[in-house]
Amino acid sequence: VQLLESGGGLVQPGGSLRLSCAASGFTFRSYVMSWVRQAPGKGLEWVSGISVGGENTYHADSVKGRFTISRDNSKNTLFLQMNSLRAEDTAVYYCAKDFYSGSSGPPSLFDYWGRGTLVTVAS
């Protein structure tokens, strides 16, 4: 299993960024996927999750209305569109794979994580 995030970088407050996570080594379309972030020196915070077919999405209150998670099962890729970015969104963003196959529900627990991509929101 490999999860490779990309798209991070420096962005000004109020700006937008789109993260991608390229998945390989497993049947991507069969697993719920999530984004989890970690601010510098802080703990883990779940951000967003998406059902296997993409029909159901879930977001933490801290990003609701600003972030959108999506997936392209034909390309084995997970996305996170981040708008109206704030300084407090500065973090390493990890892509994470759910443990259970074929779940139709929200994210539950993770068995594989990517190495992360750093997003810095600053002027």
Place this chain on the structure above:
Amino acid sequence: NFMLTQPHSVSDSPGKTVTISCTGSGGSIASNYVQWYQQRPGSAPTTVIYEDDQRPSGVPDRFSGSIDSSSNSASLTISGLKTEDEADYYCQSYDGSNPVIFGGGTRLTVL
């Protein structure tokens, strides 16, 4: 809202046994599975315990997990401490209203 609380840090010497607690509030910790992740500096988290007390392949049996409904808490116990166990440890669970919840993390120092 369901929350998980961990001690900020624990420490002990090589060869000893250490236990990290994860206390639930705002709901029953036994309602959904608890996982434990290890995160070494500069690395992504990895799973050391899933579904309360299961060890992924490759995780030594020095790592064990348990649930205590009476205290509404989960515990990660590491026996025969090694310097390589020094890391941050996070408990995690989930519920319907707030899909994924992490504890604040515990820094384990092996003296």
